[in-house]
Amino acid sequence: MLDTSHSSQVKLQRARGRGHIGVRRVGETVKVCDLHQSGCAKVMIPRAYGSTTEAVFLNTAGGVTGGDEIAFSAEVGPSSALSLTTQTAERAYASTGAPGQVSIDLTVGQDAHLNWLPQETILFDRSNLRRKTRIDLLGEATLLAIEIVVLGRAAMGETPKQFQLSDHRSIWRNGRPLWIDPLELDADVAAAAAGLGTARAAVTLVYVGRDAEDKPRPHVPGLHSSAWDGRLVVRGAFADLWPLKQALLPYLKTLKATIDGGPLPRVWQM
Amino acid sequence: MGMGARWGIATSIPMTTDLLTLTQWLSPAFPLGSFAYSHGIETEIAEGRITSADDLQDWLEIVIRRGTGQSDAVLLMRAMAGEDMLAYARAMAASKERSEETEAQGAAFAKTLGALGTAQHAGPLPVVVGEAARQLDLEPTTVAALYLHAFASNLVSCAVRFVPLGQEDGQRVLTRLKPAIAETVEAAKGVSVCDLRNAAFLSDCAAMAHEGLVARMFRT
Numbered sequence A: 001m002l003d004t005s006h007s008s009q010v011k012l013q014r015a016r017g018r019g020h021i022g023v024r025r026v027g028e029t030v031k032v033c034d035l036h037q038s039g040c041a042k043v044m045i046p047r048a049y050g051s052t053t054e055a056v057f058l059n060t061a062g063g064v065t066g067g068d069e070i071a072f073s074a075e076v077g078p079s080s081a082l083s084l085t086t087q088t089a090e091r092a093y094a095s096t097g098a099p100g101q102v103s104i105d106l107t108v109g110q111d112a113h114l115n116w117l118p119q120e121t122i123l124f125d126r127s128n129l130r131r132k133t134r135i136d137l138l139g140e141a142t143l144l145a146i147e148i149v150v151l152g153r154a155a156m157g158e159t160p161k162q163f164q165l166s167d168h169r170s171i172w173r174n175g176r177p178l179w180i181d182p183l184e185l186d187a188d189v190a191a192a193a194a195g196l197g198t199a200r201a202a203v204t205l206v207y208v209g210r211d212a213e214d215k216p217r218p219h220v221p222g223l224h225s226s227a228w229d230g231r232l233v234v235r236g237a238f239a240d241l242w243p244l245k246q247a248l249l250p251y252l253k254t255l256k257a258t259i260d261g262g263p264l265p266r267v268w269q270m
Numbered sequence B: 001m002g003m004g005a006r007w008g009i010a011t012s013i014p015m016t017t018d019l020l021t022l023t024q025w026l027s028p029a030f031p032l033g034s035f036a037y038s039h040g041i042e043t044e045i046a047e048g049r050i051t052s053a054d055d056l057q058d059w060l061e062i063v064i065r066r067g068t069g070q071s072d073a074v075l076l077m078r079a080m081a082g083e084d085m086l087a088y089a090r091a092m093a094a095s096k097e098r099s100e101e102t103e104a105q106g107a108a109f110a111k112t113l114g115a116l117g118t119a120q121h122a123g124p125l126p127v128v129v130g131e132a133a134r135q136l137d138l139e140p141t142t143v144a145a146l147y148l149h150a151f152a153s154n155l156v157s158c159a160v161r162f163v164p165l166g167q168e169d170g171q172r173v174l175t176r177l178k179p180a181i182a183e184t185v186e187a188a189k190g191v192s193v194c195d196l197r198n199a200a201f202l203s204d205c206a207a208m209a210h211e212g213l214v215a216r217m218f219r220t
Helices: A005-009 A187-191 A241-260 B012-025 B041-046 B053-066 B068-080 B086-091 B096-115 B125-135 B140-162 B167-176 B178-188 B201-210
Strands: A016-026 A029-039 A041-049 A052-059 A069-076 A081-086 A090-092 A100-108 A113-117 A121-123 A127-137 A142-151 A163-173 A176-186 A201-208 A223-228 A231-238
Touching (some): A016 A052, A069 A113, A100 A113, A113 A241, A121 A163, A127 A142, A142 A176, A163 A201, A176 A187, A176 A231, A176 B086, A201 A241, A223 A241, A223 B201, A231 B201, B041 B053, B041 B140, B053 B178, B068 B125, B068 B140, B068 B178, B086 B125, B096 B125, B125 B140
Parallel strands (some): A052 A081, A069 A100, A090 A121, A113 A142
Antiparallel strands (some): A029 A041, A163 A176, A201 A231, A223 A231
């Protein structure tokens, strides 16, 4: 038998990365006014159309493992709009020791709108991911945000027997907490009936805006919704990513069209 | 002059009196209307996912240890320590009905306290109870433990009526939940509001799905 015990003692190269984009309105168009990228973090700008710009975050390390520190941020200037997504699924790989840390800090100016539509996060066996997403809205800014977490890759016959996820999402308006969703899962609690039960893919979507209660609601099995006090929240837990996307995408497309009239980012089109 | 001094009785009387006050606040007789709120359990029962005492216990263990139970314990203890938890408690509401559940009971609690001569503003229940408990000479863990016990006891009672379960089954579940309550409260000590967490994803889904239930006995 191969002795693999030394592998945990090897000092692994730890990934570091910082990516930032700032956009602001200039006349009738939204222009990139600030761009920074270092380490494994890249920010790509595939297109700008009319009043919305699209940007894509990419972690060139191909995933997150123990000790990694990756930070993405964006600032959307007043009366402008930005659609942000990620190039690929985020993969949380097996970690020894320290958790992999990811921070997402997004600020949306007065009367501006942000779509934060990252692709799914896949948790591999023995992964330990600690992610903090903080979105600050100023004045009457609006937001559409989504997070999808998948336990392993069912198509590959993988189910993580052990993992740690701390995925703290918070939305603030003018410095006051508006919505806090501090998801924290491990394999045991995920398997519990009130956790994720037998589901392996979970989605949380939130829209924040004065008109949240008038927005279309999903009417497909597995997606639940509630709207109150300037927010619409949609959640669902599915057997795997594929049925989740089948249920979610038509709704997401409809909802987004009522918000900014634009299509889903290219990476979201099935 | 207090009663204790009048009767010449030593200092443990205020604490006993405070414990009685807390017990009164958290008893089913205190008019919060808690019996109308199932915290999403009605969905699970209606859809056949909670059918036994064991199912109920598994569900409540997670809700207490990793869901509303632990976040309410933190909110209550931070509020009792003097911090302003109003906005955080409101931001933690998982759905419209969850928001109504905690706000309506918090308002009823404040109203009843007002009728008893103590001014207390309304808000989500754990915050209102935590703020009111500042006047009591009791450990925050004692207040949070009795609070969670009342929360669990009410949900057990919902299930006893609606599954239905025998009264003794219900009491057996509540007895088995004692470690969950005690450990949750102990773990909440010193936890800051930035470290709130939630793993009860399907409990939150159940609360949302409740809004669409056709026949409903409970308001949440």
